[in-house]
Amino acid sequence: xxxxxxxxxxxxxxxxxxxxxxxxxxxxxxxxxxxxxxxxxxxxxxxxxxxxxxxxxxxxxxxxxxxxxxxxxxxxxxxxxxxxxxxxxxxxxxxxxxxxxxxxxxxxxxxxxxxxxxxxxxxxxxxxxxxxxxxxxxxxxxxxxxxxxxxxxxxxxxxxxxxxxxxxxxxxxxxxxxxxxxxxxxxxxxxxxxxxxxxxxxxxxxxxxxxxxxxxxxxxxxxxxxxxxxxxxxxxxxxxxxxxxxxxxxxxxxxxxxxxxxxxxxxxxxxxxxxxxxxxxxxxxxxxxxxxxxxxxxxxxxxx
Amino acid sequence: xxxxxxxxxxxxxxxxxxxxxxxxxxxxxxxxxxxxxxxxxxxxxxxxxxxxxxxxxxxxxxxxxxxxxxxxxxxxxxxxxxxxxxxxxxxxxxxxxxxxxxxxxxxxxxxxxxxxxxxxxxxxxxxxxxxxxxxxxxxxxxxxxxxxxxxxxxxxxxxxxxxxxxxxxxxxxxxxxxxxxxxxxxxxxxxxxxxxxxxxxxxxxxxxxxxxxxxxxxxxxxxxxxxxxxxxxxxxxxxxxxxxxxxxxxxxxxxxxxxxxxxxxxxxxxxxxxxxxxxxxxxxxxxxxxxxxxxxxxxxxxxxxxxxxxxxxxxxxxxxxxxxxxxxxxxxxxxxxxxxxxxxxxxxxxxxxxxxxxxxxxxxxxxxxxxxxxxxxxxxxxxxxxxxxxxxxxxxxxxxxxxxxxxxxxxxxxxxxxxx
Numbered sequence: 105x106x107x108x109x110x111x112x113x114x115x116x117x118x119x120x121x122x123x124x125x126x127x128x129x130x131x132x133x134x135x136x137x138x139x140x141x142x143x144x145x146x147x148x149x150x151x152x153x154x155x156x157x158x159x160x161x162x163x164x165x166x167x168x169x170x171x172x173x174x175x176x177x178x179x180x181x182x183x184x185x186x187x188x189x190x191x192x193x194x195x196x197x198x199x200x201x202x203x204x205x206x207x208x209x210x211x212x213x214x215x216x217x218x219x220x221x222x223x224x225x226x227x228x229x230x231x232x233x234x235x236x237x238x239x240x241x242x243x244x245x246x247x248x249x250x251x252x253x254x255x256x257x258x259x260x261x262x263x264x265x266x267x268x269x270x271x272x273x274x275x276x277x278x279x280x281x282x283x284x285x286x287x288x289x290x291x292x293x294x295x296x297x298x299x300x301x302x303x304x305x306x307x308x309x310x311x312x313x314x315x316x317x318x319x320x321x322x323x324x325x326x327x328x329x330x331x332x333x334x335x336x337x338x339x340x341x342x343x344x345x346x347x348x349x350x351x352x353x354x355x356x357x358x359x360x361x362x363x364x365x366x367x368x369x370x371x372x373x374x375x376x377x378x379x380x381x382x383x384x385x386x387x388x389x390x391x392x393x394x395x396x397x398x399x400x401x402x403x404x405x406x407x408x
Numbered sequence: 409x410x411x412x413x414x415x416x417x418x419x420x421x422x423x424x425x426x427x428x429x430x431x432x433x434x435x436x437x438x439x440x441x442x443x444x445x446x447x448x449x450x451x452x453x454x455x456x457x458x459x460x461x462x463x464x465x466x467x468x469x470x471x472x473x474x475x476x477x478x479x480x481x482x483x484x485x486x487x488x489x490x491x492x493x494x495x496x497x498x499x500x501x502x503x504x505x506x507x508x509x510x511x512x513x514x515x516x517x518x519x520x521x522x523x524x525x526x527x528x529x530x531x532x533x534x535x536x537x538x539x540x541x542x543x544x545x546x547x548x549x550x551x552x553x554x555x556x557x558x559x560x561x562x563x564x565x566x567x568x569x570x571x572x573x574x575x576x577x578x579x580x581x582x583x584x585x586x587x588x589x590x591x592x593x594x595x596x597x598x599x600x601x602x603x604x605x606x607x608x609x610x611x612x613x614x615x616x617x618x619x620x621x622x623x624x625x626x627x628x629x630x631x632x633x634x635x636x637x638x639x640x641x642x643x644x645x646x647x648x649x650x651x652x653x654x655x656x657x658x659x660x661x662x663x664x665x666x667x668x669x670x671x672x673x674x675x676x677x678x679x680x681x682x683x684x685x686x687x688x689x690x691x692x693x694x695x696x697x698x699x700x701x702x703x704x705x706x707x708x709x710x711x712x713x714x715x716x717x718x719x720x721x722x723x724x725x726x727x728x729x730x731x732x733x734x735x736x737x738x739x740x741x742x743x744x745x746x747x748x749x750x751x752x753x754x755x756x757x758x759x760x761x762x763x764x765x766x767x768x769x770x771x772x773x774x775x776x777x778x779x780x781x782x783x784x785x786x787x788x789x790x791x792x793x794x795x796x797x798x799x800x801x802x803x804x805x806x807x808x809x810x811x812x813x814x815x816x817x818x819x820x821x822x823x824x825x826x827x828x
Contacts, residue, residue: 110619110622110624110659110691111410111619112410112693112694113409113410114409114410114411114489114490116694117410117411117693118411119695120654120693120694120695121693121695123654123695124632124654124693124695127632127633127652127653127695128632128750130633131632131633131708131750154683155682155683155684156652156695157633157635157652158635158681158682158683158697159635159637159642159645159648159650159681160635160636160637160648161637243481243483244482244483247467247480248467250480250481250482251467251478251479251480251481266467266469266478267467267469267478269478270817270818271504271505271507271508271732271809271818271821272508272818273507273508273511273512273807273809273818273821274511274512274803274804274807274809275512275654275804276747276748276807276808276809278747278809278811278816278817278818280745280811280816281816282816293481294481294483294492296483296485296490298485299490380439381436381439381440382439382440382441383439383441383442386439386441386442397467397468400467400468401468
């Protein structure tokens with residue numbers, strides 16, 4: 105007779121699954137890398153990587169696609185975290201892609217480097233010959249992502265074909281690819297935004313300061329509060345004002361909105377998210393608002 | 409709080425999307441911006457009501473064609489449990505998607521339209537669910553409002569399905585009369601069906617006991633990755649050698665005598681390590697790192713078990729296989745790559761014994777090959793021994809995938825039977 109029923113908490117199950125996925129990649133691929141932006145999902149993913157290979161160091165480099173328009177607090181955090189871990193950090197620069205003529209900078213009031221990142225990312229994957237790329241995307245984020253595999257195949261153009269995905273059964277992942285192709289791997293597929301925050305709280309993980317409430321100069325556009333920053337052109341009808349805000353997601357400063365909030369601790373953030381009626385991408389991401397299928401279209405091209 | 413993974417089977421006509429929409433909506437897992445987007449799209453398309461299937465049908469092609477192409481995963485939580493729904497489409501690629509969704513499910517909900525009763529499709533869903541050994545099955549008899557909440561009708565359907573299910577080796581079976589549209593017996597008990605004494609669907613999902621569904625008896629630890637931090641700055645780690653993996657069965661404890669396969673050598677567990685410190689026991693689905701007392705040559709794909717309870721080391725496999733591609737067929741002499749636990753080998757199909765008609769359960773022994781979405785019993789010869797159990801005994805050590813060597817696509821899913 106068993107003495108107890110061996111119940112496992114949801115965070116333990118999700119963590120065990122993510123560790124399993126990371127070890128599969130380390131075992132089956134030649135040159136993996138982990139996309140690390142300094143955002144909360146990639147921070148959690150990095151902690152899982154530490155756990156998966158401990159006491160050995162993480163057996164792959166980190167990579168960040170830097171639009172050059174990121175929040176300085178996040179870039180500082182990114183560099184410090186990589187240094188603490190002794191990890192190699194590759195910074196793929198959108199500015200360099202522009203300078204090299206690989207992409208053309210958008211112009212106008214709504215110019216953003218969001219879409220340009222795809223070219224920089226795919227070039228960096230090719231230049232470094234990465235065959236597996238860890239991303240922190242979650243299926244609860246967005247409806248196209250809800251149908252994406254944990255091991256998501258990309259052809260030699262880096263493209264995702266949602267109608268032609270490999271079936272994924274049990275905990276068995278198909279890692280077979282040809283040269284030039286790669287797999288995007290999403291160890292946090294089954295996590296929700298709330299799971300991420302519960303985990304950050306449980307593990308006592310440090311996150312960049314902009315996730316907590318702070319006073320910032322902002323202006324309003326399309327119902328979102330955008331930070332007043334040197335890379336964005338404001339109209340005369342978009343006056344700057346000070347507000348107490350925090351970020352729910354962290355991306356390029358030109359398309360990531362802040363939310364008004366007084367949540368100054370992880371506990372207060374969890375309370376706020378549990379009560380919110382708007383998704384994180386709906387509240388804060390202009391890049392997803394382009395159309396009904398904005399994310400799917402970008403993913404097809406090779407986006408994160 | 410634990411996690412319940414469940415699969416839903418049925419077509420749009422059965423009210424499946426409405427049911428999922430209601431579960432998500434009532435547990436506040438649908439957000440205002442999502443609902444607004446769905447309402448906007450419904451309006452643009454000229455649909456009279458808010459089409460909740462648009463919440464799950466996220467791909468452009470699905471929206472354009474009004475169909476569901478692929479398994480969609482949805483998430484919600486109540487104070488008692490976190491839920492992961494594998495929502496599988498009703499028509500296109502049905503078997504392949506259902507098999508995929510059911511492979512990790514603790515429970516499956518099969519929807520039946522109370523007016524139509526048990527259809528061929530319901531039988532197919534039930535068969536696939538039991539083939540994949542989903543431990544709990546819920547027959548949600550929907551649209552009870554359209555049969556005047558009739559107890560008699562519900563009992564008729566229950567009897568018909570029970571008699572069919574007895575042929576299937578069906579697991580824990582629960583019948584719940586519901587109306588997804590009106591919410592009867594979905595979240596709370598319905599006043600319209602006072603004759604029904606059971607739980608509401610959500611109450612059942614929150615309380616069904618799943619902890620003992622895992623195999624906690626047969627120790628199975630497929631070695632996934634060898635951790636050797638040779639370059640570590642800490643000299644104490646120079647000789648560290650840990651075997652990382654996810655426990656697939658049983659309970660492991662430090663000091664336990666264990667056997668390594670394929671060598672057959674025995675040793676003891678020195679410690680069970682994690683980043684958060686050593687643990688006193690490890691069981692499914694924990695991902696841990698084992699250190700052993702003796703130095704044995706162990707690599708990825710090997711298995712650690714107990715000397716008196718070993719899996720079968722098999723090069724000849726008998727299995728039920730579901731074929732998942734229309735680009736090729738499976739028949740005698742087909743060569744494939746097989747992935748089972750952490751071991752990958754090559755496999756040759758020696759024989760196709762029969763093809764199973766998933767609607768009638770008839771065995772067609774004259775079949776020469778399996779095509780897309782077909783299921784059959786095959787014999788495989790594998791280039792190196794796999795450490796298998798009957799799928800019925802352990803889904804993780806009894807399940808495998810087949811990969812096409814030319815296209816690298818996953819083309820088949822297999823379940824070991826009669827391991828020997």
